[in-house]
Amino acid sequence: MSLRSPLGRVLGSGSAKEGVHHWWTQRLTSVALVPLTIWFVVSLLSLPSFEHVTVVSWIAQSWTALLLILFILVATWHSQLGWRVVIEDYVHGGAKTITLVLITFIHVLAAAAGVFAVAKIAFGSAS
């Protein structure tokens, strides 16, 4: 016999309702990052050179730009979740909150800057 209410069972919620959200997004992003990171590393190592004209023509391709944006967003998200777990384990008290805020800000800034840069290059404004 379950002590959970029928409504609670249907919604699949625990007491905190979002208790598994962090766990789930960590897994979701890690599954997505397997193909994305392999694509990124292999593509980068396959570039004939790192001259401006070469990297711009690579990034400006639609699929490259799209996958790069996805990679940046998912990687920064996954990274933020990972940092959060480490901070929650090793930092305590007021420093914990400050560190969490700082880490989140850095990740959002990195994600925004990365997407902006790829978009600017892809739309041909990087010359």
Added chain:
Amino acid sequence: MSVYRMLRYTLFTSITNRATGLVMSLGLLVLVYWLMSIANGAAAYTSALATLSLPIFKLFYAALLFTFSYHTVAGIRHLVWDTGRGMERHQSQKSAWVVITVSVLLTIAFIYWAFCPGAHQS
């Protein structure tokens, strides 16, 4: 949680997985700096590339190839664990060695690809 018994192997692979992940987040910052400098035009990129080609950065890229290899293989091990498989003591000890061996071999292959003579101009 009893399933995450802190065995010696589990402790080592868990800490290494976290450490490699944190190192790669620094790699993300370098990636964003690289992309921003490309977006800022050829002149800005040339000076940024001079910095990014310093020996200390090349050492960092080699480290990133290791952290990427390790974190990916160890991450797949975690995803297998999430399905409830491979949690027995002898299985997790064996998979710990598989993770270490495969990631070291991958790292050697990647570093050879990245740094072998004539692979890239910069």
